[in-house]
Amino acid sequence: MGIRKYTTEELVQGCLENKREFQRMLYDQYAPVMYGICLQYAGDREQAKDILQNGFIKVFRNLHQYEGKGSLEGWIRRVITNTAIDHFKTQKKIHFILDEETQTEKGYVEEDIISQLQAGHLLECVSRLPEGARIIFNLHTLEGYNHQEISEKLNISVGTSKSQLNRAKTLLKKWISAELK
Numbered sequence: 001m002g003i004r005k006y007t008t009e010e011l012v013q014g015c016l017e018n019k020r021e022f023q024r025m026l027y028d029q030y031a032p033v034m035y036g037i038c039l040q041y042a043g044d045r046e047q048a049k050d051i052l053q054n055g056f057i058k059v060f061r062n063l064h065q066y067e068g069k070g071s072l073e074g075w076i077r078r079v080i081t082n083t084a085i086d087h088f089k090t091q092k093k094i095h096f097i098l099d100e101e102t103q104t105e106k107g108y109v110e111e112d113i114i115s116q117l118q119a120g121h122l123l124e125c126v127s128r129l130p131e132g133a134r135i136i137f138n139l140h141t142l143e144g145y146n147h148q149e150i151s152e153k154l155n156i157s158v159g160t161s162k163s164q165l166n167r168a169k170t171l172l173k174k175w176i177s178a179e180l181k
Helices: 008-016 020-041 045-065 072-091 119-127 131-142 147-154 158-180
Strands: none
Touching: 008 020, 008 045, 008 072, 020 045, 020 072, 020 119, 020 131, 045 072, 072 131, 072 147, 119 131, 119 158, 131 147, 131 158, 147 158
Protein backbone atom coordinates (compact mmCIF):
# COMPACT_ATOMS: atom_id res chain seq x y z
CA MET A 1 0.00 0.00 0.00
CA GLY A 2 1.61 3.29 -1.15
CA ILE A 3 1.38 6.79 0.12
CA ARG A 4 -1.84 8.52 -0.94
CA LYS A 5 -1.43 11.45 -3.31
CA TYR A 6 -3.63 14.39 -2.49
CA THR A 7 -5.06 16.85 -4.97
CA THR A 8 -3.98 20.47 -4.72
CA GLU A 9 -7.43 21.32 -3.35
CA GLU A 10 -7.15 18.65 -0.63
CA LEU A 11 -3.62 19.78 0.24
CA VAL A 12 -4.68 23.42 0.54
CA GLN A 13 -7.79 22.51 2.55
CA GLY A 14 -5.74 20.40 4.97
CA CYS A 15 -3.34 23.31 5.48
CA LEU A 16 -6.21 25.72 6.02
CA GLU A 17 -7.50 23.36 8.73
CA ASN A 18 -4.04 23.62 10.37
CA LYS A 19 -3.32 19.93 9.91
CA ARG A 20 0.43 19.60 10.39
CA GLU A 21 0.79 16.58 8.11
CA PHE A 22 -0.70 18.58 5.20
CA GLN A 23 1.51 21.56 5.98
CA ARG A 24 4.54 19.23 5.96
CA MET A 25 3.48 17.72 2.63
CA LEU A 26 3.03 21.16 1.06
CA TYR A 27 6.39 22.30 2.39
CA ASP A 28 8.18 19.13 1.27
CA GLN A 29 6.65 19.38 -2.19
CA TYR A 30 7.50 23.02 -2.88
CA ALA A 31 10.45 23.95 -0.63
CA PRO A 32 13.23 22.57 -2.87
CA VAL A 33 12.15 24.65 -5.86
CA MET A 34 11.48 27.71 -3.69
CA TYR A 35 14.89 27.36 -2.03
CA GLY A 36 16.44 27.60 -5.49
CA ILE A 37 14.54 30.85 -6.03
CA CYS A 38 15.74 32.15 -2.65
CA LEU A 39 19.33 31.34 -3.62
CA GLN A 40 18.93 33.43 -6.76
CA TYR A 41 18.17 36.48 -4.64
CA ALA A 42 20.29 35.84 -1.56
CA GLY A 43 23.98 36.38 -1.20
CA ASP A 44 24.52 33.11 0.64
CA ARG A 45 22.81 29.90 1.75
CA GLU A 46 21.98 31.14 5.26
CA GLN A 47 20.25 34.20 3.89
CA ALA A 48 18.38 31.99 1.41
CA LYS A 49 17.22 29.72 4.26
CA ASP A 50 15.95 32.75 6.19
CA ILE A 51 14.04 34.00 3.17
CA LEU A 52 12.59 30.51 2.57
CA GLN A 53 11.46 30.18 6.19
CA ASN A 54 9.87 33.63 6.25
CA GLY A 55 8.30 32.96 2.86
CA PHE A 56 6.62 29.76 4.00
CA ILE A 57 5.35 31.48 7.13
CA LYS A 58 3.65 33.96 4.78
CA VAL A 59 2.41 31.12 2.56
CA PHE A 60 0.68 29.43 5.49
CA ARG A 61 -0.67 32.71 6.91
CA ASN A 62 -2.08 33.80 3.56
CA LEU A 63 -3.08 30.49 2.00
CA HIS A 64 -6.73 31.47 2.42
CA GLN A 65 -6.09 34.08 -0.30
CA TYR A 66 -5.18 31.41 -2.86
CA GLU A 67 -8.30 31.15 -5.00
CA GLY A 68 -7.34 28.07 -7.00
CA LYS A 69 -6.83 30.16 -10.12
CA GLY A 70 -3.51 29.32 -11.70
CA SER A 71 -1.05 26.92 -10.19
CA LEU A 72 -0.40 26.72 -6.49
CA GLU A 73 3.32 26.61 -7.27
CA GLY A 74 3.04 29.91 -9.14
CA TRP A 75 1.21 31.50 -6.21
CA ILE A 76 3.82 30.23 -3.73
CA ARG A 77 6.60 31.43 -6.05
CA ARG A 78 5.11 34.94 -6.02
CA VAL A 79 4.96 34.91 -2.20
CA ILE A 80 8.58 33.73 -1.97
CA THR A 81 9.78 36.31 -4.50
CA ASN A 82 7.98 39.10 -2.65
CA THR A 83 9.48 37.85 0.62
CA ALA A 84 12.97 38.06 -0.91
CA ILE A 85 12.29 41.61 -2.09
CA ASP A 86 10.91 42.58 1.32
CA HIS A 87 13.95 41.04 2.98
CA PHE A 88 16.30 43.33 1.10
CA LYS A 89 14.08 46.37 1.47
CA THR A 90 13.82 46.00 5.25
CA GLN A 91 17.51 45.23 5.62
CA LYS A 92 18.35 48.33 3.54
CA LYS A 93 20.90 46.08 1.88
CA ILE A 94 20.33 46.64 -1.80
CA HIS A 95 23.39 48.33 -3.19
CA PHE A 96 23.17 49.69 -6.69
CA ILE A 97 26.44 50.40 -8.41
CA LEU A 98 26.12 53.12 -10.98
CA ASP A 99 28.74 54.02 -13.51
CA GLU A 100 28.77 55.84 -16.82
CA GLU A 101 29.01 52.62 -18.81
CA THR A 102 25.71 51.28 -17.50
CA GLN A 103 23.95 54.65 -17.49
CA THR A 104 24.07 55.04 -21.27
CA GLU A 105 21.68 53.52 -23.73
CA LYS A 106 24.61 52.35 -25.88
CA GLY A 107 26.02 48.92 -25.37
CA TYR A 108 22.88 47.08 -24.30
CA VAL A 109 23.92 43.47 -24.17
CA GLU A 110 22.75 41.08 -26.83
CA GLU A 111 21.02 37.97 -25.59
CA ASP A 112 22.89 35.62 -27.97
CA ILE A 113 25.83 34.88 -25.72
CA ILE A 114 23.63 34.24 -22.69
CA SER A 115 21.49 31.80 -24.67
CA GLN A 116 24.58 29.65 -25.36
CA LEU A 117 24.93 28.64 -21.73
CA GLN A 118 23.34 25.87 -19.79
CA ALA A 119 20.91 27.06 -17.13
CA GLY A 120 23.00 25.85 -14.18
CA HIS A 121 26.08 27.67 -15.34
CA LEU A 122 24.11 30.84 -15.99
CA LEU A 123 22.61 30.74 -12.49
CA GLU A 124 26.10 30.35 -11.03
CA CYS A 125 27.21 33.43 -12.97
CA VAL A 126 24.10 35.34 -11.86
CA SER A 127 24.91 34.54 -8.23
CA ARG A 128 28.25 36.36 -8.69
CA LEU A 129 26.57 39.61 -9.75
CA PRO A 130 26.58 42.59 -7.38
CA GLU A 131 23.49 42.45 -5.19
CA GLY A 132 21.46 45.23 -6.85
CA ALA A 133 22.18 44.00 -10.36
CA ARG A 134 21.39 40.40 -9.32
CA ILE A 135 18.01 41.34 -7.84
CA ILE A 136 17.00 43.41 -10.87
CA PHE A 137 18.19 40.68 -13.27
CA ASN A 138 16.17 38.04 -11.39
CA LEU A 139 13.03 40.16 -11.23
CA HIS A 140 13.18 41.17 -14.88
CA THR A 141 14.60 38.11 -16.61
CA LEU A 142 13.49 35.22 -14.42
CA GLU A 143 10.27 36.54 -12.88
CA GLY A 144 9.06 38.63 -15.82
CA TYR A 145 8.55 41.97 -14.09
CA ASN A 146 8.86 45.09 -16.25
CA HIS A 147 10.97 48.06 -15.19
CA GLN A 148 7.98 50.05 -13.92
CA GLU A 149 6.91 47.16 -11.66
CA ILE A 150 10.48 46.71 -10.41
CA SER A 151 10.81 50.42 -9.65
CA GLU A 152 7.59 50.32 -7.62
CA LYS A 153 8.56 47.15 -5.72
CA LEU A 154 12.04 48.40 -4.82
CA ASN A 155 11.27 52.13 -4.54
CA ILE A 156 13.81 53.03 -7.19
CA SER A 157 13.59 54.88 -10.49
CA VAL A 158 12.87 53.12 -13.76
CA GLY A 159 16.26 54.38 -14.95
CA THR A 160 18.03 52.68 -12.05
CA SER A 161 16.22 49.43 -12.86
CA LYS A 162 17.26 49.67 -16.51
CA SER A 163 20.86 50.56 -15.72
CA GLN A 164 21.17 47.71 -13.21
CA LEU A 165 19.77 45.23 -15.73
CA ASN A 166 22.23 46.53 -18.30
CA ARG A 167 25.04 46.25 -15.74
CA ALA A 168 24.06 42.65 -15.00
CA LYS A 169 23.95 41.73 -18.69
CA THR A 170 27.25 43.49 -19.36
CA LEU A 171 28.99 41.61 -16.55
CA LEU A 172 27.44 38.30 -17.58
CA LYS A 173 28.51 38.83 -21.18
CA LYS A 174 32.04 39.69 -20.07
CA TRP A 175 32.34 36.64 -17.80
CA ILE A 176 30.75 34.26 -20.28
CA SER A 177 32.80 35.55 -23.22
CA ALA A 178 35.97 35.00 -21.22
CA GLU A 179 34.93 31.43 -20.43
CA LEU A 180 33.93 30.59 -24.00
CA LYS A 181 37.28 31.68 -25.46
